[in-house]
Amino acid sequence: MPAYLTNIVPIFIKRIINPSVLKKILVLGAGRSSVYLIDYLLQHAEVQQWEVTIADLSAEAAAQKAKGHPNARPIAFDLKNNDLLQAEVQRADVVVSLLPADMHLPVAEACVQHGRSMFTASYVSPGMQALDAEVRAKGLLFLNEIGCDPGIDHMSAMQLIDEIKAEGGKITAFYSYTGGLVAPACDTNPWHYKFSWNPRNVVLAGQPGPARYLANGTIRYVPYARLFNEAARVEVPGFGFLDAYANRDSLPYQALYGLQDAHTLLRATFRYPEYCDAWSVMVYLGLTNEQLFFNDCRNMRYRDLLNACLPPDHTPTVREGFEKTLRERLHFDAATVARISAQFDYLDFFSDRTFERDAASAAQLLLDILQEKWLLAPGDRDLVVMQHHFVYELHGVKKEKISTLVLEGNDDYHTAMAKTVGLPLAMALRRYLLGELALIGVQIPIQAEIYEPVLAELEDWGVKFHHK
Amino acid sequence: MPAYLTNIVPIFIKRIINPSVLKKILVLGAGRSSVYLIDYLLQHAEVQQWEVTIADLSAEAAAQKAKGHPNARPIAFDLKNNDLLQAEVQRADVVVSLLPADMHLPVAEACVQHGRSMFTASYVSPGMQALDAEVRAKGLLFLNEIGCDPGIDHMSAMQLIDEIKAEGGKITAFYSYTGGLVAPACDTNPWHYKFSWNPRNVVLAGQPGPARYLANGTIRYVPYARLFNEAARVEVPGFGFLDAYANRDSLPYQALYGLQDAHTLLRATFRYPEYCDAWSVMVYLGLTNEQLFFNDCRNMRYRDLLNACLPPDHTPTVREGFEKTLRERLHFDAATVARISAQFDYLDFFSDRTFERDAASAAQLLLDILQEKWLLAPGDRDLVVMQHHFVYELHGVKKEKISTLVLEGNDDYHTAMAKTVGLPLAMALRRYLLGELALIGVQIPIQAEIYEPVLAELEDWGVKFHHK
Numbered sequence: 002m003p004a005y006l007t008n009i010v011p012i013f014i015k016r017i018i019n020p021s022v023l024k025k026i027l028v029l030g031a032g033r034s035s036v037y038l039i040d041y042l043l044q045h046a047e048v049q050q051w052e053v054t055i056a057d058l059s060a061e062a063a064a065q066k067a068k069g070h071p072n073a074r075p076i077a078f079d080l081k082n083n084d085l086l087q088a089e090v091q092r093a094d095v096v097v098s099l100l101p102a103d104m105h106l107p108v109a110e111a112c113v114q115h116g117r118s119m120f121t122a123s124y125v126s127p128g129m130q131a132l133d134a135e136v137r138a139k140g141l142l143f144l145n146e147i148g149c150d151p152g153i154d155h156m157s158a159m160q161l162i163d164e165i166k167a168e169g170g171k172i173t174a175f176y177s178y179t180g181g182l183v184a185p186a187c188d189t190n191p192w193h194y195k196f197s198w199n200p201r202n203v204v205l206a207g208q209p210g211p212a213r214y215l216a217n218g219t220i221r222y223v224p225y226a227r228l229f230n231e232a233a234r235v236e237v238p239g240f241g242f243l244d245a246y247a248n249r250d251s252l253p254y255q256a257l258y259g260l261q262d263a264h265t266l267l268r269a270t271f272r273y274p275e276y277c278d279a280w281s282v283m284v285y286l287g288l289t290n291e292q293l294f295f296n297d298c299r300n301m302r303y304r305d306l307l308n309a310c311l312p313p314d315h316t317p318t319v320r321e322g323f324e325k326t327l328r329e330r331l332h333f334d335a336a337t338v339a340r341i342s343a344q345f346d347y348l349d350f351f352s353d354r355t356f357e358r359d360a361a362s363a364a365q366l367l368l369d370i371l372q373e374k375w376l377l378a379p380g381d382r383d384l385v386v387m388q389h390h391f392v393y394e395l396h397g398v399k400k401e402k403i404s405t406l407v408l409e410g411n412d413d414y415h416t417a418m419a420k421t422v423g424l425p426l427a428m429a430l431r432r433y434l435l436g437e438l439a440l441i442g443v444q445i446p447i448q449a450e451i452y453e454p455v456l457a458e459l460e461d462w463g464v465k466f467h468h469k
Numbered sequence: 470m471p472a473y474l475t476n477i478v479p480i481f482i483k484r485i486i487n488p489s490v491l492k493k494i495l496v497l498g499a500g501r502s503s504v505y506l507i508d509y510l511l512q513h514a515e516v517q518q519w520e521v522t523i524a525d526l527s528a529e530a531a532a533q534k535a536k537g538h539p540n541a542r543p544i545a546f547d548l549k550n551n552d553l554l555q556a557e558v559q560r561a562d563v564v565v566s567l568l569p570a571d572m573h574l575p576v577a578e579a580c581v582q583h584g585r586s587m588f589t590a591s592y593v594s595p596g597m598q599a600l601d602a603e604v605r606a607k608g609l610l611f612l613n614e615i616g617c618d619p620g621i622d623h624m625s626a627m628q629l630i631d632e633i634k635a636e637g638g639k640i641t642a643f644y645s646y647t648g649g650l651v652a653p654a655c656d657t658n659p660w661h662y663k664f665s666w667n668p669r670n671v672v673l674a675g676q677p678g679p680a681r682y683l684a685n686g687t688i689r690y691v692p693y694a695r696l697f698n699e700a701a702r703v704e705v706p707g708f709g710f711l712d713a714y715a716n717r718d719s720l721p722y723q724a725l726y727g728l729q730d731a732h733t734l735l736r737a738t739f740r741y742p743e744y745c746d747a748w749s750v751m752v753y754l755g756l757t758n759e760q761l762f763f764n765d766c767r768n769m770r771y772r773d774l775l776n777a778c779l780p781p782d783h784t785p786t787v788r789e790g791f792e793k794t795l796r797e798r799l800h801f802d803a804a805t806v807a808r809i810s811a812q813f814d815y816l817d818f819f820s821d822r823t824f825e826r827d828a829a830s831a832a833q834l835l836l837d838i839l840q841e842k843w844l845l846a847p848g849d850r851d852l853v854v855m856q857h858h859f860v861y862e863l864h865g866v867k868k869e870k871i872s873t874l875v876l877e878g879n880d881d882y883h884t885a886m887a888k889t890v891g892l893p894l895a896m897a898l899r900r901y902l903l904g905e906l907a908l909i910g911v912q913i914p915i916q917a918e919i920y921e922p923v924l925a926e927l928e929d930w931g932v933k934f935h936h937k
Binding site for chain 1: 677678679684685687688689690691692694695698699752753754755758760761776777778779780781783798800831
């Protein structure tokens with residue numbers, strides 16, 4: 002179809018199928034998290050009379066997700082093109098942003114301007130929160146944090162909190178954990194990690210910090226430099242043990258979740274054992290640092306990068322310097338030194354390999370390495386593990402409840418992560434378009450009117466918690 | 470004098486004493502570093518026919534520094550008042566900014582606009598450097614880093630570098646250290662530190678990092694979290710031992726100083742022993758962090774602040790938790806644990822004292838504590854120690870040269886810091902106004918035409934290096 006027709010066809014469709022009913026959904030971003038979201042929207046598109054515009058930097062990625070569906074409208078989209086952004090937002094009835102979290106704000110501002118509601122799976126940023134009054138005044142809904150974590154965690158936690166409270170229980174401690182991991186059968190590297198979502202977010206996880214949580218009535222801060230050192234070992238019933246490091250600021254959820262009686266409140270991120278202590282070495286060395294900048298990387302070997310980050314102990318080789326640092330400065334025992342050294346070796350950190358960039362930050366170079374080494378290979382399955390742990394008093398008796406979701410992906414494209422990020426958003430959006438959500442303002446999904454239908458529908462897709 | 474006359478009087482003076490000769494100097498900032506600078510300018514003001522405008526947020530501080538001198542013009546000045554900034558810059562022939570480093574840029578932009586040269590004792594920021602082409606095009610000089618460190622360190626280093634090269638020497642290693650300390654006789658607290666300059670800069674020292682230097686041909690990065698752990702012990706001949714931590718990015722000085730043959734290049738900051746390891750605990754805990762934010766500080770005890778920053782080990786008291794952290798997580802030996810615990814005790818960190826603020830960052834609260842505890846008391850003398858250490862080859866023979874400045878202040882007002890920050894700037898400015906400096910552009914003092922006369926004149930003030 003010639004380019005000049007792309008804007009005419011939808012008008013044509015609109016006329017045929019009844020202009021008062023056709024709803025136009027604009028989906029910004031067609032990356033790995035969009036698979037289930039777009040499939041779900043297209044599945045419902047004919048019945049609901051939706052047009053789904055799939056907008057991505059890569060026209061190819063957009064077309065791939067559209068699969069030639071008659072209600073799909075794939076377009077090339079660059080957020081830098083503000084005219085296009087304004088035109089597409091104006092054209093749509095509702096906007097979904099799956100763009101990286103720091104790109105939502107210009108979209109949100111366009112949505113306010115043109116009076117469109119908006120859905121994201123990202124944390125509410127201060128800029129987003131600041132739009133609340135305008136969003137309310139226009140009767141719009143900006144629903145954020147409606148993905149996996151944040152998203153399903155909020156909904157499933159709130160369902161249990163409301164249940165316990167309805168029974169008459171008083172919640173004194175609440176722990177909530179989520180991890181995007183690799184399925185045990187596909188866990189083939191010594192870091193026990195493969196990427197099922199944005200790799201950059203994994204490298205920058207926890208920055209700039211600090212994390213904050215409530216433990217036995219004391220607010221605890223964890224500066225970034227300590228975040229992975231202070232990971233705790235947690236049992237997941239029926240699965241095994243995982244490590245958990247504190248996830249951002251847990252404290253606002255005391256008010257949001259209505260946990261005023263809790264003396265302990267922690268939101269944390271799961272990793273397999275042997276990940277956090279080795280990653281704490283990355284942090285110690287500065288390898289996750291975006292301000293640590295290197296020139297002429299094509300002539301820099303992986304071991305030169307590592308060496309530049311080591312304290313200046315004089316050793317014959319980089320490997321010896323690295324192991325000496327682990328032993329003498331970080332006080333790891335011999336077995337752990339050997340294991341972490343093997344983990345770094347797996348990433349070729351003692352090798353003569355060179356980088357394929359001219360200049361870059363340490364974080365970028367590390368990302369280059371990990372994108373090769375932690376790739377979810379064809380056929381690999383990912384894993385989402387979520388767990389809520391409540392301690393509460395019921396009629397004077399101390400009780401505990403543990404609720405666990407363990408979900409494997411189908412393959413490296415149909416991941417558990419894409420499913421759990423995309424479906425809650427798509428389901429909430431469907432209900433919004435059906436007129437079943439009366440909420441307005443900048444929101445996160447902690448109301449029964451959202452969590453009840455979405456959690457029920459998620460069970461049909463195999464996304465189901467087990468309670469203990 | 471009525472306010473409406475303040476702008477008329479200088480015009481009147483100008484008419485009497487010859488308008489072609491009177492030079493107007495605008496000094497922005499009359500804090501503790503301005504004492505010697507303003508005295509020097511006023512000493513020369515009558516002979517040189519200078520008017521010295523002393524501009525400060527506090528009209529009182531400006532008037533105090535003016536001492537009623539007939540050539541001084543104290544004014545109240547707020548950088549937020551852009552009209553006043555423009556008017557004062559336009560009115561002046563040359564501008565000195567002693568404002569905090571992050572405030573120089575609007576001043577510099579006004580100087581470019583009105584065609585005025587500018588002097589600062591601060592590091593050249595990227596924004597300042599970006600003005601270079603415009604500054605040159607207008608034939609102006611923006612001379613920065615003309616204080617103590619940066620300043621005297623550049624000048625004294627360059628004089629020695631030029632001497633060694635003139636002899637035929639090849640410099641293979643260069644270490645340059647400066648510390649603003651307290652005189653040994655006035656060192657009365659277990660941190661061995663008192664403030665002789667901006668206390669906020671001491672709390673934030675090294676942030677955000679990383680530091681960078683060259684060691685035996687290898688570029689080394691030091692993330693902020695490690696900066697104070699990796700301090701090195703250095704002998705200062707005739708004085709004793711000090712610790713030194715890496716100061717920002719040493720690498721640009723390889724080109725600036727002409728040290729292309731050096732395999733080692735380190736600029737570092739001196740502290741007394743027992744400071745750096747204890748301060749590394751502050752950093753570890755997050756107490757120097759501006760993102761770690763507390764509400765309701767009036768009801769927070771000092772020990773609550775410390776406790777919030779401790780890892781979650783269960784101990785009966787904050788002191789026990791603190792000492793357990795030092796012992797088990799930071800692996801200090803028993804004597805060091807006891808000593809650092811005493812250093813924190815000196816700051817009342819185990820006490821029930823509360824803060825006098827509603828909400829603040831950890832860094833701000835720490836600053837509140839330290840401004841009381843590390844005050845340079847009436848009569849206390851400060852100390853500036855600077856040392857350059859060269860390793861070089863001369864006609865095939867390896868040689869070393871150590872050049873040291875140890876300067877005590879007179880009292881808590883006439884500090885060695887104020888002397889060494891203010892006099893180099895004032896001396897360079899005098900020469901500029903006499904037409905003795907032909908330099909233009911954004912510069913730092915590494916040229917013989919600046920360092921020779923300034924270092925010679927500094928010796929008259931007792932600022933003198935000893936060589937070994």
